[in-house]
Amino acid sequence: MTDLHAIPPRPDNNPASPGLRLSDQCKATIFICIVGGILVSILFYIFISLLICAEIRPELQFDLSSSLSSVNVSSSRVTGQWNMVLSIKRPSKVAVEYAHMNLLLSYGQLSLSRPALIPDFIQSPGNVTTVRAEAPSMIQIVNDLSVRGLVRSLKRGEVAIDVVVKSKRRIQLGLLWVPVPDMEANCNKITFTAPTDGKGGSWMSLGGTLDCRS
Numbered sequence: 001m002t003d004l005h006a007i008p009p010r011p012d013n014n015p016a017s018p019g020l021r022l023s024d025q026c027k028a029t030i031f032i033c034i035v036g037g038i039l040v041s042i043l044f045y046i047f048i049s050l051l052i053c054a055e056i057r058p059e060l061q062f063d064l065s066s067s068l069s070s071v072n073v074s075s076s077r078v079t080g081q082w083n084m085v086l087s088i089k090r091p092s093k094v095a096v097e098y099a100h101m102n103l104l105l106s107y108g109q110l111s112l113s114r115p116a117l118i119p120d121f122i123q124s125p126g127n128v129t130t131v132r133a134e135a136p137s138m139i140q141i142v143n144d145l146s147v148r149g150l151v152r153s154l155k156r157g158e159v160a161i162d163v164v165v166k167s168k169r170r171i172q173l174g175l176l177w178v179p180v181p182d183m184e185a186n187c188n189k190i191t192f193t194a195p196t197d198g199k200g201g202s203w204m205s206l207g208g209t210l211d212c213r214s
Contacts, residue, residue, distance in 0.1 A: 058096075059089040060165060060185050060212035063130065067202040068192045073154050075141065082135040083202075084116060086165065089128045094171050097122045098183070101167035103133050107153075110146035112161065113137045157194035159203075163187040165212060185214035 063085035071080040082105055090096060102115040116133035123129050141147060153159035165185040170177040190210065192203040 057214055058183065058185075060187065060214060061087050061089075062163070062187060062190055062205060062210045062212075063087055064205055064210075066190070066192075066205040068159075069202040071154060071203065073151060077141055078137070078139045078147075078151060078154065080137050082113065082116070082137060082161075084133045084135065084163070085130060086118075086133070087128055087130050088123065090123055090126070093125050094173070095122055095124055096172075097170045097177060099168045099170070101131070101165070103135065104164040104166070105135055105137075106162050106164075107150045107159070108146040110139070110144070110150060112139070118167075158191060160189045160191045163190055163212075165214075183214060185212040187212035 066085045067083045069081050069083060072078070084103055084105075086103070088098075097120065098118075099120045101118040101120075103118070104115055105112040113135035116135035118131045118133050121129065121131070139147060139150070141151070150159065163186075165183070165187065167183045168179075169181075169183055170179050172178075187210075190205060192205055194203050
């Protein structure tokens with residue numbers, strides 16, 4: 001009678017062999033390295049974007065050609081059109097895209113119009129860009145402190161308003177456009193003065209603080 005002896009499996013068929021365990025560990029290490037590299041790249045871009053963002057703070061100023069036209073103060077309402085001309089100077093060395101830019105005009109706590117929208121544009125490094133916005137205004141005469149103050153100012157021939165400029169931005173880094181924090185600038189006491197010839201017409205923006213703080 002022949003004795004039967006069990007034949008042990010070869011090492012390479014053993015799923016728990018050290019060689020196979022080492023292969024799994026290598027795959028896990030490679031995967032971790034890839035994920036880590038992606039995260040480091042993202043953090044690097046965020047860091048660079050924040051540094052550049054600190055550099056690209058623009059200088060904003062309202063042009064003297066800004067005007068308030070078609071002013072009419074009746075017993076029931078105040079109407080007019082604000083024609084705003086804004087110069088944007090940016091000394092940084094990268095291109096910036098401005099999107100959804102709008103101007104919010106107010107007199108005290110009183111909103112003077114709907115947000116005045118400015119079309120999207122790209123500003124090249126070191127350029128000065130001039131943008132224009134029109135904001136029709138129609139305000140009902142009510143027993144409100146800000147409304148009464150606006151009416152008195154218009155009848156006196158001089159009115160100072162506040163303007164907030166808001167915009168989304170992206171900067172160009174090589175072939176990529178990277179979003180950076182939104183821009184918001186406050187322009188206080190933009191003063192419009194009535195013409196002195198008594199013929200009416202547009203009110204010119206004179207005096208006051210024409211620069212904006214961003």
